[in-house]
Amino acid sequence: MNGAHDMGGMHGLGPIDPEENEPVFHAEWERRAFAITLAMGAHGAWNLDMSRLAREKSDPAVYLGTSYYEHWLHGLEQLLIEHGFVTAEEIESREQEILGGAK
Amino acid sequence: MTGHDHQHDSSLSPTELRVKALESLLTEKGLVDPAALDILIETYENKVGPRNGARVVARAWTDPDYKKRLLEDGSSAIAELGYTGRQGEDMVVLENTPSVHNLVVCTLCSCYPWPVLGLPPVWYKAAPYRSRAVIDPRGVMAEFGLVLDDDVEVRVWDSTAELRYLVLPERPAGTDGMSEEALAELVTRDSMIGTGLALQPK
Numbered sequence: 471m472n473g474a475h476d477m478g479g480m481h482g483l484g485p486i487d488p489e490e491n492e493p494v495f496h497a498e499w500e501r502r503a504f505a506i507t508l509a510m511g512a513h514g515a516w517n518l519d520m521s522r523l524a525r526e527k528s529d530p531a532v533y534l535g536t537s538y539y540e541h542w543l544h545g546l547e548q549l550l551i552e553h554g555f556v557t558a559e560e561i562e563s564r565e566q567e568i569l570g571g572a573k
Numbered sequence: 574m575t576g577h578d579h580q581h582d583s584s585l586s587p588t589e590l591r592v593k594a595l596e597s598l599l600t601e602k603g604l605v606d607p608a609a610l611d612i613l614i615e616t617y618e619n620k621v622g623p624r625n626g627a628r629v630v631a632r633a634w635t636d637p638d639y640k641k642r643l644l645e646d647g648s649s650a651i652a653e654l655g656y657t658g659r660q661g662e663d664m665v666v667l668e669n670t671p672s673v674h675n676l677v678v679c680t681l682c683s684c685y686p687w688p689v690l691g692l693p694p695v696w697y698k699a700a701p702y703r704s705r706a707v708i709d710p711r712g713v714m715a716e717f718g719l720v721l722d723d724d725v726e727v728r729v730w731d732s733t734a735e736l737r738y739l740v741l742p743e744r745p746a747g748t749d750g751m752s753e754e755a756l757a758e759l760v761t762r763d764s765m766i767g768t769g770l771a772l773q774p775k
Binding site for chain 1: 585586588589590591592593594595596597598599604606609610611613614617622640652658680681682683689691692694695696698699700701702703704705706707708713714717731733736768
């Protein structure tokens with residue numbers, strides 16, 4: 471499947487700008503999103519190609535405008551819902567509980 | 574909600590909130606174990622990284638038989654040093670020479686040899702490098718401060734989920750007699766991607 475992720479040869483995407491002494495993760499949520507993705511992958515409900523497809527199905531404008539671990543998070547969420555591990559409603563209500571201080 | 578003594582988490586970004594909600598739900602359902610998540614994070618943050626690849630390179634620089642095995646069957650030779658595991662199952666090692674320089678990219682996403690290099694840096698996963706490495710490799714390398722002579726052939730390798738590459742950089746001049754451990758210190762992450770060279774000895 472081609473799409474926004476199929477970037478080889480595109481022009482105009484800016485300088486590379488490597489970061490000196492870059493840390494492995496840039497925020498705590500990246501650590502957790504990374505580990506949850508690996509741990510859920512280990513259940514075997516989907517494979518690596520399915521994970522990639524889930525990330526690549528994002529709206530192209532969203533894909534280009536979000537960071538790498540945001541792609542992972544979005545893909546994970548899609549897979550969790552598609553495979554029945556969680557529902558969108560459960561996620562929404564858990565977020566409200568966290569915001570309300572209940573969790 | 575009123576009357577509770579928890580601190581409000583309204584300072585969370587939508588992304589932070591989503592991750593917290595997922596971890597909380599999946600933990601509650603017994604699908605993930607926060608302690609196991611901590612171990613995964615600790616492993617990839619502190620244990621698996623480019624020092625592994627540097628040891629592979631230093632071994633190849635000092636042991637011609639190992640180098641031969643490494644170029645013939647990268648996965649097996651890398652496994653000899655104990656580096657195996659996810660996202661490194663099928664490895665090909667690309668030898669840089671005075672006339673050929675190899676550069677590795679993953680145009681589609683972020684495929685990278687985790688067991689020998691750890692998790693990829695942000696720039697490797699981001700649009701500018703992924704888009705341009707295949708059409709302007711010399712321009713890309715120049716952004717890393719690497720300018721090669723015009724007569725050096727540049728080969729660009731596009732990784733896939735199934736096949737991942739490690740560049741075997743050239744051994745720097747003036748390193749005769751150095752130990753494998755000392756040589757490994759000269760091997761940078763970027764020299765194993767192809768966006769840099771091995772360091773010169775001090």
